[in-house]
Amino acid sequence: MSTEQSTRQFRGPALGPHDPGYDEARTVVMGGIDPRPDLIVRVADADDVAGVIELARQAGSELAVRSGGHSGAGHSTTDGGIVLDVRDLDSFEIDVPSRTAWAGAGLTAGRYTTAAAEHGLATGFGDTGSVGLGGLTLGGGVGLLSRKYGLTIDSLLAAEVVTADGELLRVDDRSHPDLFWAIRGGGGSFGVATRFQFRLHPVDDVVGGILVLPATAEVVAGFVAAAEAAPDELTTIANVMTLPPVPFVPAEHHGSLVVMALICFAGDPGAADRALAPFVDLAPPLANLVAPMKYANIFLPEDPDYHPTAVSQTMFMKSVDLDTATTILDRLAASDATMRVTQLRVLGGAIARVAPAATAYAHRTSRIMVNVAAFYDGQDDRPAKADWVADLARAIYQGDDGAYVNFLAQDGQAGVRAAYPGQTGDRLERIKATYDPGNVFRRNQNIRPATGP
Known part of the structure; x- marks a missing residue:
């Protein structure tokens, strides 16, 4: 694939190894992780997300999804594949009377918390301000308000997710409830979350x-x-x-x-x-x-x-x-x-x-x-x-x-099963088979699709 051809498809910038800003864009938080993706796309909207997924499928390229870049296993990037970078999906829309907010998956915990604090409200995230909401939320979200208000996912009301076939879904406890269950702690194996709706709590x-x-x-x-x-x-x-x-x-x-x-x-x-x-x-x-x-x-x-x-x-x-x-x-x-x-x-x-x-x-x-x-x-x-x-x-x-x-670090399937034991893991594999049977989203602590009933 050429960077020039790829750039024409997206509203957000697409960077190849010879483009200005490439080295900065491919840098992640952990040291000792230095892959060189073929392409990094800083997506501007859900259509860009769908386009990057389709490009990766057509090219047979490994697809990494990056939010804050804090993955200790290095899953925020890939060597020779495509990085779908959601950092520019950083919208924040707050409804103070209902104590809810829609936030882009690329927003950081620190920026969200600062914006919500103007109204004396907060959602519990982790303990590091630069962590992106995408990865933190999908994995559960253990942080400094957890004992009082629960995990981040316990304040998650809905999400917008682009699936492996490029469809944008709104998921909540009534619409695609199985997928909503899975993204509350199941990680990034099921799609690319573009926005989250969170409950806010009175914290000043x-x-x-x-x-x-x-x-x-x-x-x-x-x-x-x-x-x-x-x-x-x-x-x-x-x-x-x-x-x-x-x-x-x-x-x-x-x-x-x-x-x-x-x-x-x-x-x-x-x-x-x-x-x-x-x-x-x-x-x-x-x-x-x-x-x-x-x-x-x-x-x-x-x-x-x-x-x-x-x-x-x-x-x-x-x-x-x-x-x-x-x-x-x-x-x-x-x-x-x-x-x-x-x-x-x-x-x-x-x-x-x-x-x-x-x-x-x-x-x-x-x-x-x-x-x-x-x-x-x-x-x-x-x-x-x-x-x-x-x-x-x-x-x-x-x-x-x-x-x-x-x-988890690079713990393989043993680590995945430790995170998702027994019936939890079995259910996740069945949901994976519904929404991503080809395992497009595999650059993560991967839930593999079930192969049978």
């Missing part, structure tokens, strides 16, 4: 920010216990890690093991101190930046030129007792990675009040989401860091074989 001021505690087994286990006992208004993300040279902690603590937690209390500000006290009382904080703020300011600053190289593994756990905490700390201390972390997210709350079969997110009853990660320095260093991650994950495994699809 929160109490949130970073709390840094020295990491001992007692502090790690105590933090998880406090998060489990906390009211639903409080969501935490605890990173047990080596402390980087951050300016808000004295230099003598840099490189030491800490719990660096991101905390968000979205309740009555007068109750915040009582909710936060169990965490602050665990140990004298090395830094306490938790303070009243607008919810739109909860996302931490990001460096757009930062492209980390890391390996990771996602899993669920039932508890973190002293023995488990000790294992985590011992393994972290023994690693020579420049950065290594075990991230602990206590779930429950509104997440667990949705029936497991109600959406394609299958892990409503899982209690703690864990992500083990290590940064590596060059490809020669990667195998050793991958082994370390796998060893630590095995050491703290407690029998829950599930995984969160948005945190």
